[in-house]
Amino acid sequence: xxxxxxxxxxxxxxxxxxxxxxxxxxxxxxxxxxxxxxxxxxxxxxxxxxxxxxxxxxxxxxxxxxxxxxxxxxxxxxxxxxxxxxxxxxxxxxxxxxxxxxxxxxxxxxxxxxxxxxxxxxxxxxxxxxxxxxxxxxxxxxxxxxxxxxxxxxxxxxxxxxxxxxxxxxxxxxxxxxxxxxxxxxxxxxxxxxxxxxxxxxxxxxxxxxxxxxxxxxxxxxxxxxxxxxxxxxxxxxxxxxxxxxxxxx
Amino acid sequence: xxxxxxxxxxxxxxxxxxxxxxxxxxxxxxxxxxxxxxxxxxxxxxxxxxxxxxxxxxxxxxxxxxxxxxxxxxxxxxxxxxxxxxxxxxxxxxxxxxxxxxxxxxxxxxxxxxxxxxxxxxxxxxxxxxxxxxxxxxxxxxxxxxxxxxxxxxxxxxxxxxxxxxxxxxxxxxxxxxxxxxxxxxxxxxxxxxxxx
Amino acid sequence: xxxxxxxxxxxxxxxxxxxxxxxxxxxxxxxxxxxxxxxxxxxxxxxxxxxxxxxxxxxxxxxxxxxxxxxxxxxxxxxxxxxxxxxxxxxxxxxxxxxxxxxxxxxxxxxxxxxxxxxxxxxxxxxxxxxxxxxxxxxxxxxxxxxxxxxxxxxxxxxxxxxxxxxxxxxxxxxxxxxxxxxxxxxxxxxxxxxxxxxxxxxxxxxxxxxxxxxxxxxxx
Numbered sequence: 001x002x003x004x005x006x007x008x009x010x011x012x013x014x015x016x017x018x019x020x021x022x023x024x025x026x027x028x029x030x031x032x033x034x035x036x037x038x039x040x041x042x043x044x045x046x047x048x049x050x051x052x053x054x055x056x057x058x059x060x061x062x063x064x065x066x067x068x069x070x071x072x073x074x075x076x077x078x079x080x081x082x083x084x085x086x087x088x089x090x091x092x093x094x095x096x097x098x099x100x101x102x103x104x105x106x107x108x109x110x111x112x113x114x115x116x117x118x119x120x121x122x123x124x125x126x127x128x129x130x131x132x133x134x135x136x137x138x139x140x141x142x143x144x145x146x147x148x149x150x151x152x153x154x155x156x157x158x159x160x161x162x163x164x165x166x167x168x169x170x171x172x173x174x175x176x177x178x179x180x181x182x183x184x185x186x187x188x189x190x191x192x193x194x195x196x197x198x199x200x201x202x203x204x205x206x207x208x209x210x211x212x213x214x215x216x217x218x219x220x221x222x223x224x225x226x227x228x229x230x231x232x233x234x235x236x237x238x239x240x241x242x243x244x245x246x247x248x249x250x
Numbered sequence: 251x252x253x254x255x256x257x258x259x260x261x262x263x264x265x266x267x268x269x270x271x272x273x274x275x276x277x278x279x280x281x282x283x284x285x286x287x288x289x290x291x292x293x294x295x296x297x298x299x300x301x302x303x304x305x306x307x308x309x310x311x312x313x314x315x316x317x318x319x320x321x322x323x324x325x326x327x328x329x330x331x332x333x334x335x336x337x338x339x340x341x342x343x344x345x346x347x348x349x350x351x352x353x354x355x356x357x358x359x360x361x362x363x364x365x366x367x368x369x370x371x372x373x374x375x376x377x378x379x380x381x382x383x384x385x386x387x388x389x390x391x392x393x394x395x396x397x398x399x400x401x402x403x404x405x406x407x408x409x410x411x412x413x414x415x416x417x418x419x420x421x422x423x424x425x426x427x428x429x430x431x432x433x434x435x436x437x438x439x440x441x442x443x444x445x446x447x
Numbered sequence: 448x449x450x451x452x453x454x455x456x457x458x459x460x461x462x463x464x465x466x467x468x469x470x471x472x473x474x475x476x477x478x479x480x481x482x483x484x485x486x487x488x489x490x491x492x493x494x495x496x497x498x499x500x501x502x503x504x505x506x507x508x509x510x511x512x513x514x515x516x517x518x519x520x521x522x523x524x525x526x527x528x529x530x531x532x533x534x535x536x537x538x539x540x541x542x543x544x545x546x547x548x549x550x551x552x553x554x555x556x557x558x559x560x561x562x563x564x565x566x567x568x569x570x571x572x573x574x575x576x577x578x579x580x581x582x583x584x585x586x587x588x589x590x591x592x593x594x595x596x597x598x599x600x601x602x603x604x605x606x607x608x609x610x611x612x613x614x615x616x617x618x619x620x621x622x623x624x625x626x627x628x629x630x631x632x633x634x635x636x637x638x639x640x641x642x643x644x645x646x647x648x649x650x651x652x653x654x655x656x657x658x659x660x661x662x663x664x665x666x667x668x
Binding site for chain 3: 133137140141143144147148151152154156157160161164165168169172175176
């Protein structure tokens, strides 16, 4: 595995991860917050109103990045699951445990912001189409991961169980998402398909992409901070950990 | 001519905050009897489960040269709503062997379970269940026996019988690892003392 | 030969449990009956409601019965013995799943359309319902067994299983119901049916192989 740079390999050890990652988290928080503020203010105040939806579409700049992000987080958990099952990497296990609660909260945000958007534009807060259904299922899958982690006391077994559930869940989400065209009869068609026939105007793209990038950066910060916490908790008895605690007390 | 049945090298196990073993290495060869001794909570059962593969150590290697292993834990490994005979049959099915009725009857005779052949396991007493699990162990033709407190709930005569069986098994090239609280050690057994760190 | 012997053992255990092994089926009839009775003004003109009710009740019935799929074997230690025979573990798992399907899936496949007929479904629609249940119930057993195996020995009840398994049942539920609804609407249902077959094939090939290692890991508590 020589192609992996040294700084990255260092992060696989809990002690170095705990020390090195602190600065990363700070930078991610700063960059993400600035980006998110810029993108949101731009989107909310400086972009012209949309032709059909007026001003209510502006929640897009918050909703779309999060709704996109939660899927990426879930898939990344499944990838970490594969990594854990194949290479038994401890960090992959910590990543799964750290990312699941954050993904769960973000899914709630995505659903709520979607409902707030849906209420004025569709006339209803909830529509049973593939996108909403898959996000709702995603919420249950995230919840399942968190619960599974909590009910299995043995960490080795919990990590394997989480990996398997995440992998099966990802297959599940893909089937639901890509079967959109198949279950036409089950859902009433959405009144407005933003990304369908009405192409998104270039003027909206810049703030949208800024916000997508910022939510990625912020979420990475949250997850890394949560991982740092878990690394500390799981290595409570280690000397480096106790030395750090001693250092803080003085 | 003795062959290695199982090796453990540099085993470390730390369930929870308490460290059980650190750098434990054991090798079990054919003909050997190993008796694990130590106070409650020193990890005898855990070590047997790790040897069997029912539990994962934190680090270290376990290599099994003979499979499957005969494991006798705190649970009897007998389906309670099947009869003694049906349970024995199941053991030989798992091993892919043909069920030898005559041999099964002989073994049941030795363990004084002849009359219980067609009784359901749940109708037997605890001692009888224990005896029945020994018959399963013998029917299974395992090379390596891992036994957790094999003498519990057996009467004196039963304990004597099991001691003889273990000796006979190891005399024929088999091997056994036994966790025991019994006051008198097994004949020819190598003792491994586990302590609490 | 080994498969047959193991299968007979599983069926024998079900048989010896007697009336207890009938509980899931009675539950199924009870729930479907209650629904059809209370919804009779809706179901009178529209068979689609009955199809959905029967499919969803099938999921709940499977949850009820899966809870004890490995429980007894874990409690008496036979699961540990089975897991240690690593060359026989797939045979053990497969026969267990087939036996489970024989005592829940097959009766539901038969009873589902029968109840549908009693509730006023057309014979064509009822047989299509039976056909989708025939494809769907093994898939349900497989997915359910996978999650049940993750929870062996934790001493947790069915509510945890419900939360973990139901999201995974959504695809087969959607496609199964879709096929029936499209059939009732006289529309083309080929692609949905292929999806059902794909889920059946995928789950029945992958999951039995994965279950052995998962059960072995589940011994670690």
